[in-house]
Amino acid sequence: MQAQTLVQMKHVRKEFPGVTALSDMSFDIRAGEVHVLLGENGAGKSTLMKILSGVHKPTSGSVVIDGKEYKSLTPHDANRLGIRVIYQELSVIPTLSIRENLFVGRLPVKKRAFFHTVDYGEMQRRAEGLLEKVGLHRDARTPVEDLSISEKQQVEIAKALAVDSRVIIMDEPTASLTHEEVRHLFAVIRALKAQGRGIVFISHKLPEIMEIGDRVTVLKDGANVGTKQIADVTADDLVTMMVGRQIRKNYQNESAPDGFEQEEVLFEVKGLSRRDGKARDVSFRLHKGEILGFAGLVGAGRSELMDAVFGAAPKQSGQILLHGKEIRTKSPYQAIRNGLAMVTENRRETGFFHNFDIKQNISLLPFVKTARGGGTLGLIDRRFEKRCAEQQRKALRIKCASVNQPVTELSGGNQQKVILGRWLAAQSEILIFDEPTKGIDVGSKAEIYALMRELADSGKGVLVVSSELPELLAVCDTIAVYREGEIVRVFPHSAATEENIVLAAAAGDTE
């Protein structure tokens, strides 16, 4: 006997201006199952979630719930029909108590003579019942900000149960949990299953998927490339399905020679650790002419590793060597003086200065670097400033009306070039790129890749952190796979494929 189907998606298509997020997506969720959704970044998972929760309207196709067909859902529909999404960025309100979070917007009330008041007794009683169901042993009056991440997640699940959700979609719920907390979450998920609810579980971690899932659907380029019983597949099968039959060769850099071991070591990190465990005894070498990439899942700690290398975050231990000589990087200032540079992940927050024009953004670093005329109290050399900016504008092909234009008027790709220009003007030797093409259009991406190659060829060291595998495969000579604060595998370009990188990054606990 087959379990009852709770939700069925039929040929759903979703187009955004310029992109098709879902091309033809069909899949169903049954009562009492854990249905895993697997796919690379950009495969369409979040669009799918947003259609089910009523945030987005499908372009075509339909969703069938309780035998009734819907062309599109509103958030209100999703709520009423018992569909609940638990996003990675939890939506609990930290300053309120657990019980207030559970009933926010629908507090139980008592009728008085002229007005209603909150019925705290009723609220407490119902909250305790819900917390019992999700196994959270906390006083319901505790402020949510005092809870750990996994406890907050339990509150989210309890919130879903408070409205008696029958389908609960969890977006990478284990991304920031410890091993113990994952065990606990799985126990809760099994309990929900037993109550006949349908769970959609989104994760990249294959061992977890194999353990908790009943069925798995693999998404690729906005379509379902196969739904299987977990019992019938291996982790390798899943990776092959996810990456696709045809591996995209077109980006690959064919001239890249392997065997950088013979080259001079430009930059080296030895035994670097962070107190928070985002880097645990990490060592790597960068050779002359080599571009070294860091692959890994979101939350693996790659950005944190680079922050520690660059001195933007404290190190617990570890050495940093440039040309075989140890350098100190206790602050970005020291790191920069010693020849390091970092193009950060968020241009807006940590990259450019919105109140400066292009030339001021480019020429800022030489000023801090005291490259000219006596320290902080030195004077600004306007001719040098202008020359510096014009030079970078030409070298990096920055498209702008003039270097006096505000940097905020440029496109993302050109803003990124301005930041890169700043580091080049400072004559940095080692350039760290953290997600260098985030939010940048395809044409500019190719240009930035070409620039990175030029830099490496001219003798600069280039390190790249990226969550886009095709990007790493396109620009890197060597790819290190980072997982839970450690480099777990290093692939030379000739041996690197999407499959083996995904497998290494997602292998999770291999006890």
Add this chain to the structure above:
Amino acid sequence: MKGERNMASKERAKEKLTFNTLWQRFGTFGILILLLAILAVARPGHFFSVSTVTQILAQSSVNILIALGEFFAILIAGIDLSVGSVVALTGMVTAQLMVAGVHPLLSLVLGVLLGGVLGLINGVLVNRTGLHPFIITLGTQAILRGVTLIISNSSAVFGFPASFTRTISVNVFGLVPLVAIIALLTAVVLSFLTRQTKLGRNIYALGGNREAAWYAGINVKLHTLIVFMISGLCAGLAGVVLLGRVGSAEPAAATGFETYAIAAAIIGGTSFFGGKGKIFGVVIGGFIIGVINFGMNLLSLPSTLQQVVMGALIIGSVALDRFVANKK
């Protein structure tokens, strides 16, 4: 395609020239002219006299000096609420030094330096606690006022050499008050610092984007320290100038002056969100405050109404600033 995009950005640049930059350059100046015109029309007999110019200059000087320091605190997206208390304390200490027989010139220098030290303390507290300057300087505002009351036994100090008061209150060529020259010289020095030095550029960077400044290797804490020290030094200078003009050190002197300083900086076009503003604008802002005060007296309006006008001006100019920012 490319040509189109270029054209579009040029057009946008032109649009901004007509509205945004115009306000930023001349908006404040316009307010000042408008206020002066109102006075000239209302009291033509009194207004067109040499003493009017002298009085406005003298009255504005203390405001301008305090506002110049406040400008830096606001430029880094902070604030300094303690300036009024710093003025009172430095004035009080300078007066007591002179009464105790210390040479007036040395007392003056020590008073100004004391202001710098008090600013430094603000900076250290901000850096060490990581709290917003609003909280720190709200605290030191009360503490320093308290210290002033304690060391003065809650009573005014006078009886220091008349030469001091006379010198401070002198009018050069019988026309330009010395204090105005001091204020304008300070403005010139600080304007040079903001426009021509790396220190100034770094402070603007810090105000525009604190995180990016850290990643760009700017010593955030050192620059925060310097900013509060400049604010303290300016307030110290204002304290000494006020002492000379008033002729006695009052423990309640300069109460609420931080409001005028903030108003002058904001009316002068300094962005409350940090990173934007010019010394020239602050000077004009300081003059506007001075003209309002002077004009109210000239029109024999109750001094209580001054507060109302000041408040309305603050809201109006900041709202306009926000409007311009959104327009972009």
